[in-house]
Amino acid sequence: MASITPEDAEALANGADLTPQAGILAQYVKDLSFENPNAPASLQGQGQPKLEVSVNVNARAGENDMYEVELRISASARGQGDQALFAVELLYAGLFRLAGAPREAIEPFLLVEAPRILFPFARRVIADAVRDGGFPPLMLDPIDFGGLYIQQLEARRSAGEGGVVGNA
Template sequence: MSTTPPPTPPPGNPQAPTAPLIMHGQYIKDLSFENPRAPQSLIEQTQPQLTLNVQVGNRQFDAKTFEVFLTIEASAKTPKDEPLFMLELVYAGTVTLGEVPQEAYGPLLFIETPRLLFPFARAVVANATREAGFPPLNIAPVDFVALYRQQLEANAGKTPGPGEGQIGHA
């Protein structure tokens, strides 16, 4: 039985291409839940009026590393406009962008990273409302592409850059 030597790598760059986006970690940055009328709010069986706002923002650490965060604000009121609950969640992740052109930063930071973060943030919101004694608030999927396009239109086609502002909807 003979052994053959391993094939030699082709000439050129010996490193494999880098991924366009590397997620380093995800975490709850801030979570606040208020149930100001408890226990009365848990006894009443009324259909609440829900308000929901989701925003995306980022903060730059170095040339290619960012913190991207989803801010989710949800509140419920009775038909008599009495508060049932108020929730605020800032759920974040740190990412490093690979070798991508500058014009890809906006879509990666405002569309792709929020898509990765959203299912986990959604679960935190559902668990927090359930643990507070309410039915779980299951947020419908968010169209981050549409949010990004709305921001582009609002900024006359200027792409939000790294560390610039937030995009969101109510």
């Protein structure tokens, strides 16, 4: 059980709610790039393209319990003969406020829950960009941010690193 500091006891006596709170203040496209280098020939191809997708999460602390979480998604497709069909890169971010959260809960929230909140919106931006480029929309599969976070924790432990806010 957590001990209550004298400041917390006074705040509670005055009716303050000390329950941890999390909120998303904004979400936005920071950078979006779409390339269709071989158009119009790339739009006439047949067959299933070879897709490559990568995802990276980064979080930065700001002032007043604010954190920016960035979700970077890169995807490219190649057709027959290894011809480049398209490449899309999105840097989608959200501004989160975490008030009263215990220190040990901040990193999991920023690297698991925050990207989980942002992902559906980033997925739509990617799908629309690819569709607007003349291809069928790229519908990314859901991502297990919890699994990625655990892999990152294990990699950090084996490397002897620590820290609260960073990449996943």
